[in-house]
Amino acid sequence: xxxxxxxxxxxxxxxxxxxxxxxxxxxxxxxxxxxxxxxxxxxxxxxxxxxxxxxxxxxxxxxxxxxxxxxxxxxxxxxxxxxxxxxxxxxxxxxxxxxxxxxxxxxxxxxxxxxxxxxxxxxxxxxxxxxxxxxxxxxxxxxxxxxxxxxxxxxxxxxxxxxxxxxxxxxxxxxxxxxxxxxxxxxxxxxxxxxxxxxxxxxxxxxxxxxxxxxxxxxxxxxxxxxxxxxxxxxxxxxxxxxxxxxxxxxxxxxxxxxxxxxxxxxxxxxxxxxxxxxxxxxxxxxxxxxxxxxxxxxxxxxxxxxxxxxxxxxxxxxxxxxxxxxxxxxxxxxxxxxxxxxxxxxxxxxxxxxxxxxxxxxxxxxxxxxxxxxxxxxxxxxxxxxxxxxxxxxxxxxxxxxxxxxxxxxxxxxxxxxxxxxxxxxx
Amino acid sequence: xxxxxxxxxxxxxxxxxxxxxxxxxxxxxxxxxxxxxxxxxxxxxxxxxxxxxxxxxxxxxxxxxxxxxxxxxxxxxxxxxxxxxxxxxxxxxxxxxxxxxxxxxxxxxxxxxxxxxxxxxxxxxxxxxxxxxxxxxxxxxxxxxxxxxxxxxxxxxxxxxxxxxxxxxxxxxxxxxxxxxxxxxxxxxxxxxxxxxxxxxxxxxxxxxxxxxxxxxxxxxxxxxxxxxxxxxxxxxxxxxxxxxxxxxxxxxxxxxxxxxxxxxxxxxxxxxxxxxxxxxxxxxxxxxxxxxxxxxxxxxxxxxxxxxxxxxxxxxxxxxxxxxxxxxxxxxxxxxxxxxxxxxxxxxxxxxxxxxxxxxxxxxxxxxxxxxxxxxxxxxxxxxxxxxxxxxxxxxxxxxxxxxxxxxxxxxxxxxxxxxxxxxxxx
Numbered sequence: 001x002x003x004x005x006x007x008x009x010x011x012x013x014x015x016x017x018x019x020x021x022x023x024x025x026x027x028x029x030x031x032x033x034x035x036x037x038x039x040x041x042x043x044x045x046x047x048x049x050x051x052x053x054x055x056x057x058x059x060x061x062x063x064x065x066x067x068x069x070x071x072x073x074x075x076x077x078x079x080x081x082x083x084x085x086x087x088x089x090x091x092x093x094x095x096x097x098x099x100x101x102x103x104x105x106x107x108x109x110x111x112x113x114x115x116x117x118x119x120x121x122x123x124x125x126x127x128x129x130x131x132x133x134x135x136x137x138x139x140x141x142x143x144x145x146x147x148x149x150x151x152x153x154x155x156x157x158x159x160x161x162x163x164x165x166x167x168x169x170x171x172x173x174x175x176x177x178x179x180x181x182x183x184x185x186x187x188x189x190x191x192x193x194x195x196x197x198x199x200x201x202x203x204x205x206x207x208x209x210x211x212x213x214x215x216x217x218x219x220x221x222x223x224x225x226x227x228x229x230x231x232x233x234x235x236x237x238x239x240x241x242x243x244x245x246x247x248x249x250x251x252x253x254x255x256x257x258x259x260x261x262x263x264x265x266x267x268x269x270x271x272x273x274x275x276x277x278x279x280x281x282x283x284x285x286x287x288x289x290x291x292x293x294x295x296x297x298x299x300x301x302x303x304x305x306x307x308x309x310x311x312x313x314x315x316x317x318x319x320x321x322x323x324x325x326x327x328x329x330x331x332x333x334x335x336x337x338x339x340x341x342x343x344x345x346x347x348x349x350x351x352x353x354x355x356x357x358x359x360x361x362x363x364x365x366x367x368x369x370x371x372x373x374x375x376x377x378x379x380x381x382x383x384x385x386x387x388x389x390x391x392x393x394x395x396x397x398x399x400x401x402x403x404x405x406x407x408x409x410x411x412x413x414x415x416x417x418x419x420x421x422x423x424x425x426x427x428x
Numbered sequence: 429x430x431x432x433x434x435x436x437x438x439x440x441x442x443x444x445x446x447x448x449x450x451x452x453x454x455x456x457x458x459x460x461x462x463x464x465x466x467x468x469x470x471x472x473x474x475x476x477x478x479x480x481x482x483x484x485x486x487x488x489x490x491x492x493x494x495x496x497x498x499x500x501x502x503x504x505x506x507x508x509x510x511x512x513x514x515x516x517x518x519x520x521x522x523x524x525x526x527x528x529x530x531x532x533x534x535x536x537x538x539x540x541x542x543x544x545x546x547x548x549x550x551x552x553x554x555x556x557x558x559x560x561x562x563x564x565x566x567x568x569x570x571x572x573x574x575x576x577x578x579x580x581x582x583x584x585x586x587x588x589x590x591x592x593x594x595x596x597x598x599x600x601x602x603x604x605x606x607x608x609x610x611x612x613x614x615x616x617x618x619x620x621x622x623x624x625x626x627x628x629x630x631x632x633x634x635x636x637x638x639x640x641x642x643x644x645x646x647x648x649x650x651x652x653x654x655x656x657x658x659x660x661x662x663x664x665x666x667x668x669x670x671x672x673x674x675x676x677x678x679x680x681x682x683x684x685x686x687x688x689x690x691x692x693x694x695x696x697x698x699x700x701x702x703x704x705x706x707x708x709x710x711x712x713x714x715x716x717x718x719x720x721x722x723x724x725x726x727x728x729x730x731x732x733x734x735x736x737x738x739x740x741x742x743x744x745x746x747x748x749x750x751x752x753x754x755x756x757x758x759x760x761x762x763x764x765x766x767x768x769x770x771x772x773x774x775x776x777x778x779x780x781x782x783x784x785x786x787x788x789x790x791x792x793x794x795x796x797x798x799x800x801x802x803x804x805x806x807x808x809x810x811x812x813x814x815x816x817x818x819x820x821x822x823x824x825x826x827x828x829x830x831x832x833x834x835x836x837x838x839x840x841x842x843x844x845x846x847x848x849x850x851x852x853x854x855x856x
Contacts, residue, residue, distance in 0.1 A: 119843075177850075178849070179850060179852070180849075181849065312770070312773055312774060312775050312776075312842050313770055313771065313773065333770060334766055334770070334776050335763050335766045335767075335770050338762055338763045338766070339763070342740070342741055342761060342762070342763050343741065345740055345741065345830075346740060347740050347781060347783070347830055347833060348740075348762050348779065348781060348833075348835075349780075349781045350779065350780060350781065351776065351778065351779035352777075352778060352851065353775060353776060353777045353778065355775070356845065356847070356849065400845070401843060402773075402775055402841075402842035402843045402844070402845070403842075405775060405776075407776075413830075414740050414830035414831075415547075415829060415830045416830070417784065417828070417830070419784070421606070421608075421609065421784065421785075422605075422607060422855075423780065423851065423854075423855070424607070424855045426851075426855075427850075427851070427852045427854075427855040427856070428855070
């Protein structure tokens with residue numbers, strides 16, 4: 001078999017034979033198929049294991065390897081042999097670390113890189129073995145009560161000052177709702193808060209329990225804009241302190257109670273249960289517990305809303321993101337989400353998938369983050385800056401590619417007939 | 429224990445002790461607890477097994493039995509002891525037959541009767557045993573290819589003339605969409621067709637495969653109102669013949685092809701997959717087959733819509749409806765519906781629950797049916813008339829009570845980014 005035969009482009013890679021990505025090219029040694037080095041074979045194997053995406057790899061010795069006839073727009077510079085070997089063993093996990101540590105550099109669009117790598121991985125995974133290996137490598141942590149405090153602190157107690165650099169003014173760290181794609185992030189976060197309040201048809205003097213309230217923007221919005229009385233739970237000390245200060249400043253501590261505690265310790269009965277961006281931090285093994293909390297807290301005529309990152313199919317979170325950015329996180333499939341509700345007599349009224357809205361939200365965040373990259377580096381270090389840049393860019397790619405979803409699930413008790421007749425009120 | 433103690437109202441019934449419904453009263457023999465006959469005990473046991481709903485039972489001997497202090501608004505006259513015994517053994521199955529045969533008569537609102545019986549049953553079921561017994565009694569039929577032809581003929585080949593008596597002018601035999609509750613049934617069926625066409629964002633010259641097309645109204649609507657080219661499948665001979673005649677009359681046979689065949693035999697690639705009111709006739713064991721058909725038929729940028737009767741939790745259809753009206757039918761829970769999509773890379777974009785719309789649709793149908801009851805009796809017989817009256821009334825109750833749901837699930841392939849930004853276009 002002539003390994004340079006153009007007709008074989010992208011074909012031999014499907015045989016899954018390591019080192020047999022015969023279509024890979026090498027700029028310095030084109031046509032000299034007999035002179036291939038071990039590192040060149042490793043680079044080709046890496047591209048092959050990634051489904052041969054349109055990416056070139058430039059090695060520490062200056063050689064550039066890629067698949068196809070012309071050099072792709074995105075080049076990844078791999079600075080050492082050990083880095084190449086680690087990437088080959090577990091690209092999803094190690095790429096993030098290597099990028100953070102500056103052991104790989106990306107020339108070209110970082111979002112584009114992750115996008116084509118995701119697409120390639122999906123192709124490679126459909127072969128089967130890779131999928132199982134990735135799953136094994138991605139074995140999840142658990143989220144027992146004590147543990148979830150640690151997991152949350154890891155991410156959310158990085159310091160309010162850090163998030164102030166690149167979130168909107170109200171520090172809403174969940175998918176925004178762009179009623180139109182050209183509104184500002186500030187407007188889109190307010191639109192999202194209005195969207196969920198309208199979905200649960202929040203009325204004056206109604207009581208709401210909010211599970212996982214972040215820096216409190218939604219709780220405050222429900223109180224100030226809808227006249228609701230809110231009990232909002234969060235186990236992140238810094239976030240609750242910030243939220244309490246905002247409530248005091250607004251003079252509405254009597255309407256919004258911020259509680260530094262696990263939502264599972266909520267008590268009382270409420271007209272609405274609201275949870276925006278928490279379910280992805282609740283492992284599926286704890287869904288029955290969440291269900292019991294909802295059932296205990298929700299009035300017979302109550303409505304509930306679960307807003308969560310999700311997947312089309314059950315799949316673990318990207319290994320690196322799970323390890324370095326969001327320990328213990330698991331975005332459920334819609335069917336898995338429904339496990340929270342189905343064993344009890346809840347009626348799902350409305351599900352909306354806002355995937356593209358999250359891609360756009362993340363683009364805003366990344367842009368603001370880059371605008372503050374100097375400050376981020378000052379506050380932390382280069383490694384932190386690069387890790388977060390990759391996380392935000394990778395998340396844009398994941399939502400753009402359809403690898404991640406954003407589900408809003410509206411529900412009520414089965415016998416509740418005080419439900420909206422249509423969804424027209426959301427759009428008037 | 430004083431069996432007549434008013435403080436025990438509705439309490440002893442929860443002990444599940446047959447004949448111990450000590451709170452039941454008897455008009456003729458109030459206070460004479462020693463003089464109770466066997467039929468009175470049976471009547472009390474029946475009420476108890478139904479969760480003691482606000483219904484009175486008047487027996488063949490003129491005695492009236494009920495639970496509570498005052499006679500309920502709905503009375504069920506049971507005309508023989510054997511009928512009472514059969515009701516006690518399997519009320520869900522036998523009530524329909526007994527009512528159809530005139531062995532029981534209802535004084536009062538039939539819908540109300542079924543509603544309170546459902547509510548009572550739900551209470552009684554939560555005890556556990558009853559639920560298991562009902563499930564056992566409701567063991568489902570299967571829907572192998574040959575069998576589903578028989579099942580469908582049973583219901584849909586009753587004769588177009590019958591359905592013309594009480595459906596809308598276009599013979600749409602699925603849940604309508606009442607953009608406002610006071611529009612006519614005709615308007616609401618057209619609104620439903622527009623609603624699903626807008627959900628899949630149907631564009632001129634796009635191709636649609638429709639699985640289960642009834643009398644063809646939606647297929648014709650998609651062609652005439654949206655400029656689509658449609659292949660519509662149905663295994664009911666009478667319905668297809670009717671649909672073909674309509675297409676000919678409209679001069680659009682070149683745009684709408686009605687095919688008397690199982691949807692599983694569909695071939696070709698389409699911009700949209702549409703199925704309104706068929707999934708409830710597909711047993712869950714055939715969902716993988718449906719999924720393969722969708723996957724085979726849908727373009728990479730295609731959209732799909734599944735509209736089906738459903739449940740909040742997996743539960744068999746009412747035994748009598750399943751036996752006498754819709755053999756082989758099974759309304760899935762939303763999670764079960766998602767089984768059609770989740771194992772492949774489909775993205776659920778939108779789920780809407782139109783339960784209250786189906787209750788209202790059925791109210792229109794029942795009213796028209798009653799207006800034509802003389803004709804129905806003429807075409808068939810009294811038994812048929814009563815069976816269908818009960819089926820329609822019972823269905824109103826089931827959707828009003830939250831026992832049945834109506835889900836519309838919109839989906840696209842995972843990587844398709846040509847999806848609506850918001851759902852605002854459905855409401856403008």
